[in-house]
Amino acid sequence: MKRIGVDVGGTFTDLILVDEEAGRITVDKLRSTPEDPARAVVEGVRALCQKAGVQLSEVDNLLHGTTVATNIVLTYRGAEVGMITTEGFRDIIHIARHKKPYNFSLQLELPWQSRPLVKRRNRLTVKERVTVPDGEILTALDEDEVRERVRALRVAGVDAVAVCLLHSYLNPVHEQRIKEIVLEEHPDCYLSVSHEVLPLYREFERFSTVALNAYVGPRVSRYVARFDQALRADGFRHGIQLMQSAGGMATVESATLRPVNLLMSGPVAGLIGGIWAGRLAGFDNVVTLDIGGTSADIGVAAGGQLRMRHLLDTKVGDYQAMIPMVDIDTIGAGGGSIAYIDEGGVFRVGPQSAGADPGPACYGRGGTDPTATDAQLLLGRLRPDRGLLGGEMRLERDLAEAAMRNLADRLGMSVAEAALGALQIQKFGMTQAIELNSVRRGYDPREFVLVAAGGAGPLFACDIAMELEIARVLVPSYPGIVAATGLLATDLQHEFVATERHQLASADLDRLRARYQELTEQAERQLEQDGVPEDRRLVRRLADCRYAGQGYEVRFDVPGGEVDADWLAELAQRFHRAHEAEYGHRFDAEIELVNIRTVAIGQIPELRPDRLERGDGDPARALSLEREVIFDVGGQPDRRATRFYERDKLLAGDRIEGPAIVEQYDTTTVIPPGLVAEIDEFGNIVIDCSAGVSGARERGLELAxxxxxxxxxxxxxxxxxxxxxxxxxxxxxxxxxxxxxxxxxxxxxxxxxxxxxxxxxxxxxxxxxxxxxxxxxxxxxxxxxxxxxxxxxxxxxxxxxxxxxxxxxxxxxxxxxxxxxxxxxxxxxxxxxxxxx
Structure with missing residues (x-):
C-alpha cells in the first residue's frame, strides 16, 4: 500500500509518501502558496511522487490537513450568507452571550457585530414553532413565506444559506421542508442546515456554528474540488480524506457538507503524529511541541489519548464554533516570529511573524526585522553554508546580524545577548503554553516525554524540557514532517450527537436505550457507506454530563453493553472521575446528562516503519564538522566547541554527548551541554535531559x-x-x-x-x-x-x-x-x- 500525507502550514507545505511494500519513506517540503493553497498541494504531490519514483495512479490513499477554512475565518473572506430562522430570533447571533471578549477596551469591540457572519438584512424569519421537551409543533411552517424569503435572499446575491430554527434538534421536520424549498428556489447556493450540522441545544452556539459552516462552505468546497480534480487528472483514482478538528479523517463528501469541522484541521495532525512517534518509541504520555515558521502548536496526550475541548470553548477567531475539537493551544511563536521593543519599552518576541514572504532577514527576500530564525543563525545553531531544506534555501548571516544589531543597540546589549534573549523570551512563552495546556490541569511533567516536531521544534525542545522538568525529549525521524505523518496515522471518523437531558436519578432508560441505538445505527451506516471493511469498524459511545446547576458539561466515554440501572451507575462513576481529572474536585451532587454521542471509526492499517540498522554506539561516522556555537549558561551567551552530525548517517544505539547539533533535511536538533542523546531502533533521537533539569530554575533567575x-x-x-x-x-x-x-x-x-x-x-x-x-x-x-x-x-x-x-x-x-x-x-x-x- 502507498499512502501520501500532505500538511499545509503558513510557511511550508510538508509531504510524506510511505511505500509499505518497498519499505521506503520519501519526504518533501516546499513553500506554501497562501494566495492559492491548492497549487502547493498539487505541485507538492507531483514533486513527491517524482522523487519517490511512483506514479500517482499507484497511490492508495491521500490524506490532507489544511488551514484553508481557518484562514477564511481569520481573514474575514467568507461567503455572503443568508439566514432563515424562526420569527422573533433574527438577532440571536447578533446578541450572543453576555460575556464580552475585550473587557478592558474603551471601544467595547464586539467582533461578531462589527464583522457579522450574516448581515442583518440577510437574516430573515418565518412563522413556525417547535417546542421542548419533545419537539411538539406549536405553529405550522408557512411554506409560502419561506419561498418569499428564499427568493429575497437570491435577489440579494447570497452565496450560501443557513437554516437555523428554534429547537430543530428535537424535531427537524420544518428545517427539512425549508431545505427542499431552498434547493428548488436557489439551487446554486451552498446550504447549511442546523439539524444536519449540529443537532444540539443552546441556540446561540448552534446558530453561530451553522452560520460559520455556511460562511466557509463555498470556498472550502471549491478548494477541495479544485485539487481533487487536478490530482485525478494526474491519475489518482481513490478518495481524498481531510483531517477534522476532532482528530479523525473525513471523506470529501463529509467535509463538503460540514466544512466547519475542518477549522482546526492543521494543528491536530501534529499532535496525532507526536502520539504515534511516542508510542513507537515506547512512550504513552506525550507533550507535542510543533513549531513551524509562523506559530507553535502545543498538545497533550495522557495515555496516548486525545484531550477534547469543552464545546463552549471552541472558538475560531472571533466566532463561536460548537464543534468537537482537540484541545490544542496555538501561539504566535515560530521561526519567523519578530523580536521588537514595544511602546512600553518591553522586549518582546511575536506574535507578529515575517511568514513565508518576505520571511526572516537571513532569507534575503527583503525582510529587515530580526526573527527567531535570525537568532538561531547568529548563535551558530544554523549554518549559512548549509541553509535550510538540505541546502535548497541559503541563509545570509550578514543580513541577520544587521537586523539584530538594530535591536541590540536599543537594548544596550551585544548582538549575541540580544539573539539569546529573543530565544529565551520565546522559549518562556512556549513553556507557559505547555503548562497551561498540561501541567496546571493535573498532569505531572515528569511522567511525560516532549515530542519535538516541526521545522523549529528540535531547536527549542531541550531548553523547554529542562524548564518543565521533563526528563526526555523525543525527536522523530522526520520532525519537520510529523504533522504529515500524523495524517497517515489517523482513522476515518464521524461523530453523531443528540441532546438528551435527564437527571440520572430519574433517567428514562427506555428512551436512552433507543436513542443510543439510533445513533449507533447511524454510525454503522456511515462506515458501510464509506466502504470500511467490517473488521476495521468501531463505534464508541460518549456522553456530556454535569452536576445539576452547573453550566459546563464534561465529555467522557460511557460503558458498553445494555443501557440499564447498572450501566447508569457506572456512567455516574465515570463522570465523577472525569470531573475530578478536569478540575481536581468532585461533588456529592445530582448528575445531569445533557448530550449523548456515538463516534464511527474506520481503523486504518497501522503505520510501522522499518527498524534502523544497529551501530557500535560511536557516532563518529556521522560527524561532519566541529565549530563554536553559543549556548545559554547562567543567562549569558557562552561559546562552546560543538560537534555537528548528519542524521542520515546515524545508526541505532549511537550515543551523542552534548553540546552537539544534528542536521537533516527538514530540521536541526540542538543538544545542549551536559545532555546525552541516543538513537533508538526506529531512528528516533531520545535525549536524556535529567542532567539539565536540576539547575534550570536557578539559571533562569540570572537572566538579563x-x-x-x-x-x-x-x-x-x-x-x-x-x-x-x-x-x-x-x-x-x-x-x-x-x-x-x-x-x-x-x-x-x-x-x-x-x-x-x-x-x-x-x-x-x-x-x-x-x-x-x-x-x-x-x-x-x-x-x-x-x-x-x-x-x-x-x-x-x-x-x-x-x-x-x-x-x-x-x-x-x-x-x-x-x-x-x-x-x-x-x-x-x-x-x-x-x-x-
Whole structure:
C-alpha cells in the first residue's frame, strides 16, 4: 500500500509518501502558496511522487490537513450568507452571550457585530414553532413565506444559506421542508442546515456554528474540488480524506457538507503524529511541541489519548464554533516570529511573524526585522553554508546580524545577548503554553516525554524540557514532517450527537436505550457507506454530563453493553472521575446528562516503519564538522566547541554527548551541554535531559533584566488567567458563567496588583482594596494555609453578593503575597436584594 500525507502550514507545505511494500519513506517540503493553497498541494504531490519514483495512479490513499477554512475565518473572506430562522430570533447571533471578549477596551469591540457572519438584512424569519421537551409543533411552517424569503435572499446575491430554527434538534421536520424549498428556489447556493450540522441545544452556539459552516462552505468546497480534480487528472483514482478538528479523517463528501469541522484541521495532525512517534518509541504520555515558521502548536496526550475541548470553548477567531475539537493551544511563536521593543519599552518576541514572504532577514527576500530564525543563525545553531531544506534555501548571516544589531543597540546589549534573549523570551512563552495546556490541569511533567516536531521544534525542545522538568525529549525521524505523518496515522471518523437531558436519578432508560441505538445505527451506516471493511469498524459511545446547576458539561466515554440501572451507575462513576481529572474536585451532587454521542471509526492499517540498522554506539561516522556555537549558561551567551552530525548517517544505539547539533533535511536538533542523546531502533533521537533539569530554575533567575521582567510578568499573568478560568467553568452561578462576572489576581504583600485576569474590570478595580482591607483587619494574624472569605461592601466588595476569597502566599516562612478571586454569587444577604453600596 502507498499512502501520501500532505500538511499545509503558513510557511511550508510538508509531504510524506510511505511505500509499505518497498519499505521506503520519501519526504518533501516546499513553500506554501497562501494566495492559492491548492497549487502547493498539487505541485507538492507531483514533486513527491517524482522523487519517490511512483506514479500517482499507484497511490492508495491521500490524506490532507489544511488551514484553508481557518484562514477564511481569520481573514474575514467568507461567503455572503443568508439566514432563515424562526420569527422573533433574527438577532440571536447578533446578541450572543453576555460575556464580552475585550473587557478592558474603551471601544467595547464586539467582533461578531462589527464583522457579522450574516448581515442583518440577510437574516430573515418565518412563522413556525417547535417546542421542548419533545419537539411538539406549536405553529405550522408557512411554506409560502419561506419561498418569499428564499427568493429575497437570491435577489440579494447570497452565496450560501443557513437554516437555523428554534429547537430543530428535537424535531427537524420544518428545517427539512425549508431545505427542499431552498434547493428548488436557489439551487446554486451552498446550504447549511442546523439539524444536519449540529443537532444540539443552546441556540446561540448552534446558530453561530451553522452560520460559520455556511460562511466557509463555498470556498472550502471549491478548494477541495479544485485539487481533487487536478490530482485525478494526474491519475489518482481513490478518495481524498481531510483531517477534522476532532482528530479523525473525513471523506470529501463529509467535509463538503460540514466544512466547519475542518477549522482546526492543521494543528491536530501534529499532535496525532507526536502520539504515534511516542508510542513507537515506547512512550504513552506525550507533550507535542510543533513549531513551524509562523506559530507553535502545543498538545497533550495522557495515555496516548486525545484531550477534547469543552464545546463552549471552541472558538475560531472571533466566532463561536460548537464543534468537537482537540484541545490544542496555538501561539504566535515560530521561526519567523519578530523580536521588537514595544511602546512600553518591553522586549518582546511575536506574535507578529515575517511568514513565508518576505520571511526572516537571513532569507534575503527583503525582510529587515530580526526573527527567531535570525537568532538561531547568529548563535551558530544554523549554518549559512548549509541553509535550510538540505541546502535548497541559503541563509545570509550578514543580513541577520544587521537586523539584530538594530535591536541590540536599543537594548544596550551585544548582538549575541540580544539573539539569546529573543530565544529565551520565546522559549518562556512556549513553556507557559505547555503548562497551561498540561501541567496546571493535573498532569505531572515528569511522567511525560516532549515530542519535538516541526521545522523549529528540535531547536527549542531541550531548553523547554529542562524548564518543565521533563526528563526526555523525543525527536522523530522526520520532525519537520510529523504533522504529515500524523495524517497517515489517523482513522476515518464521524461523530453523531443528540441532546438528551435527564437527571440520572430519574433517567428514562427506555428512551436512552433507543436513542443510543439510533445513533449507533447511524454510525454503522456511515462506515458501510464509506466502504470500511467490517473488521476495521468501531463505534464508541460518549456522553456530556454535569452536576445539576452547573453550566459546563464534561465529555467522557460511557460503558458498553445494555443501557440499564447498572450501566447508569457506572456512567455516574465515570463522570465523577472525569470531573475530578478536569478540575481536581468532585461533588456529592445530582448528575445531569445533557448530550449523548456515538463516534464511527474506520481503523486504518497501522503505520510501522522499518527498524534502523544497529551501530557500535560511536557516532563518529556521522560527524561532519566541529565549530563554536553559543549556548545559554547562567543567562549569558557562552561559546562552546560543538560537534555537528548528519542524521542520515546515524545508526541505532549511537550515543551523542552534548553540546552537539544534528542536521537533516527538514530540521536541526540542538543538544545542549551536559545532555546525552541516543538513537533508538526506529531512528528516533531520545535525549536524556535529567542532567539539565536540576539547575534550570536557578539559571533562569540570572537572566538579563529586560528578559527577567518579561518572564516573571508572563508567569504571574498566566496564573491569574488560570484562576479565573477554573472559577468560570466550575461555577454554579449563572451570572458568572454567562457574563464572567468575576476577577482573579496575584498581589504583593502590601495588596498591590502584580497580575490580573482579563475578566470584569469592576472586580479587578475592587480586588486591591479587598486584599488591603484583609491586611488591615487581620494584621499579623495571617498564616500559611489560611483561606479568607469576604463580602463586605465597605471593605472593597461592590455589593453583598460579591464574594471574595483571599489566600496568603508564603515562601520560606515569610508572607510574600496573596492570590485572590471575587465573583458575583446569588443574593445572600443585606437590607435589600442585591444591596449595592
Amino acid at each position: 533584566t529586560p528578559i527577567l521582567m518579561r518572564v516573571i510578568g508572563g508567569a504571574c499573568t498566566a496564573i491569574a488567567k488560570e484562576m479565573a478560568g477554573v472559577l468560570f467553568r466550575m461555577s454554579y452561578s449563572s451570572i458568572i458563567r454567562e457574563s464572567e462576572d468575576l476577577g482573579a489576581g496575584i498581589f504583593d504583600a502590601a495588596g498591590n496588583v502584580l497580575a490580573e485576569s482579563d475578566s470584569t474590570p469592576m472586580f479587578m478595580g475592587a480586588m486591591p482594596k479587598i486584599v488591603k482591607n484583609v491586611i488591615r483587619l487581620l494584621g499579623d494574624d495571617i498564616h500559611e494555609g489560611d483561606v479568607i472569605l469576604h463580602n463586605d461592601p465597605y471593605g472593597g466588595a461592590t455589593h453583598s453578593p460579591d464574594v471574595a476569597i483571599v489566600i496568603p502566599i508564603f515562601f520560606e516562612g515569610g508572607l510574600t503575597g496573596f492570590a485572590g478571586a471575587s465573583a458575583h454569587l446569588l443574593d445572600i444577604g443585606g437590607a435589600y436584594p442585591g444591596l449595592a453600596i
